[in-house]
Amino acid sequence: MNAEIVAVGSELLTPQKIDTNSLFLTDQLNSLGVEVVQKCIVGDDRARLAEAIRSAAARSQVVIVTGGLGPTEDDVTRDAAAAALGRGMQFSQAICDTIAERFRRFNRKMAEINKRQAFVVDGAEVLPNDRGSAPGQWIDADSAIIMLLPGPPKELMAMWELQCLPRLQLKLPPQVIRARFYRIAGMTESDVDQSIAPIYTRYTNPACTILAGPSDIQVHLRARCDTAEEAEALLAEVGSQIEPILGNRLYTCTGESLEECIGAILVERGETVSVAESCTGGRLAERLTQVPGSSGYFVGGFITYSNDAKVKLLGVDAGMLEKQGAVSDLVARAMAVGARDKLGAAYALAVTGVAGPDGGTEQVPVGTVYIGLATPSGVHATHVRLPGDRSRVRTMAAQTALDLLRLHLVGHTRDK
């Protein structure tokens, strides 16, 4: 069974507003095994909305319309749904009395325009609203179930839970969804796709989605079955083929961020980390400390933006800086060693690079980044040449540094 969501309201077509109700509804529908296949946002325009409802009902078995049930001229959802289905509407004295009673309870008089809210599409079931004046409607039409729900999130959520969910469950076969949420460092979206497409394209269940996040690639596998056992078996079948291909570039099967994975390892081992940052300017530390409880393993760090700071704070040799340049293998190593020693941490990551837009040279172009890692057993370094603008270089430099630490912690060098 497929669903579509139609969000109604001209304010949702401004540069500021976003339809967030559909996220809640999608989550609810997915957990019933219903896929949301299309969403549409329409202004307060009766003809457009009627067309949107009509075409959604022709494509999908469930259509949820949110908003536009208020009492003003702008609120066209009732009219539009009736028009879309070629049905009439009737005035309901019972609804009118309920609304009037609600106003009385708050010591207010019902305005004349609120009577608009008492019109019901022919054949619809009325869905009571205990959080507001606008009742919803449940229309079991030939091709689709159409729900008209209020726009305010609190009213919508309550009505969904109390009225819609129980009705919808009766229509659905029992079904279970299980998922794996892979995250991968050091590969591009097309690298990931090219390597695993030969596997996932052979299956429609589990469904596979590849996403490029700001600093990594994510792969969602979602299996939909009658029982949890079947769903888990399908995930295991596909997962056991995909995971070896991704190798140790795959850093989680359950969606945690890289800094969360590192944090979990450090907590388990009772070890600590510190950082020394040049071009990332604090982003590496900022990511490590995004994790609640990171004070347990992150002791501190240095932002050594100037050469002088590298010498003063980290004890990098001024002659080496002069000779090698700040963006170099030896300086990255020296920064890491300095950060480790000064703070007595088990590990220290250091990043030095050219984030741009200025500062690049022919030998050391914008995007060049050296990463140092000091550990109890020695010092490592790597370098990369990152594409993109200043912000992207900084983001990927921090990601590359975190991944170097992760690989060291799990005892690997990066798979080729």
Add this chain to the structure above:
Amino acid sequence: MNAEIVAVGSELLTPQKIDTNSLFLTDQLNSLGVEVVQKCIVGDDRARLAEAIRSAAARSQVVIVTGGLGPTEDDVTRDAAAAALGRGMQFSQAICDTIAERFRRFNRKMAEINKRQAFVVDGAEVLPNDRGSAPGQWIDADSAIIMLLPGPPKELMAMWELQCLPRLQLKLPPQVIRARFYRIAGMTESDVDQSIAPIYTRYTNPACTILAGPSDIQVHLRARCDTAEEAEALLAEVGSQIEPILGNRLYTCTGESLEECIGAILVERGETVSVAESCTGGRLAERLTQVPGSSGYFVGGFITYSNDAKVKLLGVDAGMLEKQGAVSDLVARAMAVGARDKLGAAYALAVTGVAGPDGGTEQVPVGTVYIGLATPSGVHATHVRLPGDRSRVRTMAAQTALDLLRLHLVGHTRDK
């Protein structure tokens, strides 16, 4: 002229993801006098997408399709647009060469699947992408202009500005738009609205929009007139009433970030700044160094997450830490003084607080943040109690610290 936006990608139909590109595009289109009348979100499904493009093009004169231009099987936008218009596609060796060259520049080999990105809808103009591999397409069809743009926001924004905007302007009646872009620190969205609504509601031109950004409030005033003089006169009329109300909480009329404003002042004066961060964990430094050229005035900083690091790196007195607690006025001052002295900067900002979720006490609850500012003429401190979760507290703590420095630099304390 009316526009519709079609966002493509199955990930946009999950409970987590939201189409934010359309907010940028709506803002851009509105500023040209083009109204967005409908938005649609479609998964990676060729037939559905083709229908969505076809029906949008039948209703509106501009159709912008975002996403689905990548190299994978999932990326169906090119195919769907061709199908919607009943046109064919041609392989472009020139595009293929450009993509291959882009890969070469980063020392990587183009994957075979990237060739998919080199197909062009018959009659389309190719829109170069200088931020990614997917070129866009501009299709001037009978009933509508259809643009195919990449999904990643940075690629989309750059392509919009460089390629689409100039082409679209040629299609529109000449009109001049002038804007003021206010940014305000230390006020909530409703505070701002309540204080300036009595003014802006009296005008329809300039249009006024209030936006809550992640760390500040923005007010856009946009005047649309036949001539630049008229537009500037309208802006001056409304601006001269709004600006005094916002007072020194208003930190720019031209949209720069707080860190950019601070950077401009420091550059002008030839002064420098350093930081010492506890609860913000690097975010303050990260913001200061987001600005290109910040190496000219940002010398470096300390992330002193542990008490031990505060003592070792900044010389904070261990007895004071013990007695006052790390989250205290005296420690914030001592951190600032330490960061200033160790790096010889003119100014140093220090932040110490409880970001949560753990670590709060009855005396020092989650959200408590002390900020210290060491200057050539003395040390200042302030404290705030910030609402929200860990991420929000860290964001607003960094913002409050930056604003303290800005107010000091412009010679003010905050207006009440």
